[in-house]
Amino acid sequence: MIILHTIAEIRRYVQEQRMGAKTVGLVPTMGYLHEGHLSLVRQAKEHCDVAVMSIFVNPLQFGPNEDFDSYPRDLQRDAALAESAGIDVIFAPSVDEMYPSGNGKSLTHVDVEAVTDTLCGANRPGHFRGVATVVTKLFNIVMPDKAFFGLKDAQQVVVIQQMVRDLNTPVEVVPCPIVREPDGLAMSSRNVYLSDDQRVQAMVLSRSLSMAVERVQQGERDAEALISAVRAMIEEQPLANIDYVQAVSLRDLTPLQTLDQPALLALAVKFGKTRLIDNIVLDIQR
Ligand SMILES: Nc1ncnc2c1ncn2[C@@H]1O[C@H](COP(=O)(O)OP(=O)(O)OP(=O)(O)O)[C@@H](O)[C@H]1O
Numbered sequence: 001m002i003i004l005h006t007i008a009e010i011r012r013y014v015q016e017q018r019m020g021a022k023t024v025g026l027v028p029t030m031g032y033l034h035e036g037h038l039s040l041v042r043q044a045k046e047h048c049d050v051a052v053m054s055i056f057v058n059p060l061q062f063g064p065n066e067d068f069d070s071y072p073r074d075l076q077r078d079a080a081l082a083e084s085a086g087i088d089v090i091f092a093p094s095v096d097e098m099y100p101s102g103n104g105k106s107l108t109h110v111d112v113e114a115v116t117d118t119l120c121g122a123n124r125p126g127h128f129r130g131v132a133t134v135v136t137k138l139f140n141i142v143m144p145d146k147a148f149f150g151l152k153d154a155q156q157v158v159v160i161q162q163m164v165r166d167l168n169t170p171v172e173v174v175p176c177p178i179v180r181e182p183d184g185l186a187m188s189s190r191n192v193y194l195s196d197d198q199r200v201q202a203m204v205l206s207r208s209l210s211m212a213v214e215r216v217q218q219g220e221r222d223a224e225a226l227i228s229a230v231r232a233m234i235e236e237q238p239l240a241n242i243d244y245v246q247a248v249s250l251r252d253l254t255p256l257q258t259l260d261q262p263a264l265l266a267l268a269v270k271f272g273k274t275r276l277i278d279n280i281v282l283d284i285q286r
């Protein structure tokens, strides 16, 4: 496995692979890898001849009061883990390499409308503009056949799918299932921020989603009632502060009043400064 830092180097590498008729899979990440990321790598190796991982903490998708500076970074550790899962090459550019205009800023942006109006889009202004812009750049740099994204960031998957459809980007977006800790907590690089008490209380996230699925199986169709039940369960944990709990259409992420179609129940909850997200698909037939 090799690590490349410049756009010229990764372009040359991918070009050489293509000359050998190899297909290329891209796993975009912000590093500090865990089993969730490694599951994407395994999918990439299953679908493609060559697996490229990008590791880049993208300043453009962080708000001014978010954790860009403190986001965990450890390239050596990441390289060992990525190699063990079968990655062929890591692309780890600097901020200046990706944003040569300076200060981690871009003069050109990709804005995906409508599907960014709810959930994290409403909660983190500018976040998906930063994500769509950097993913467009990564697609243009690596030119993968397929790109692998985790459904823990379900809205991100919908945004990228919308973007590639609208812009005719020749990349197949492959959504991959959420990987969880044995107690149900969705794996996240940000879990390392949690204190012992916060970590124990964070189990409520996946538990509240499982409870919601049971209620739906028992016939609950009132979205507000379901959301209230989830909120009440989370609020029992004194260290939890809810950013949002929402039920949206799986198709276009618009809020639902009645659960009469396939839906996404998604939440973001802060424990201290640590903001965790999780979601579950409610498999409701029309
Ligand atoms: N638990 C998980 N299961 C499946 N995919 C995951 C999981 N966690 C992250 N991913 C996916 O890995 C890719 C890179 O995500 P990222 O580097 O932001 O990791 P993260 O752990 O989600 O970090 P953060 O703490 O910032 O949310 C994304 O496509 C994301 O959806």
Ligand SMILES: CC(C)(CO)[C@@H](O)C(=O)[O-]
Binding pocket: 028, 029, 030, 056, 058, 061, 131, 134, 135, 153, 156
């Ligand atoms: C897709 C991504 C790598 C873009 O910076 C990021 O949003 C992430 O890690 O999910």
Ligand code: BAL
Binding pocket: 030, 061, 062, 153
């Ligand atoms: N996986 C989402 C990246 C972020 O929180 O900025």
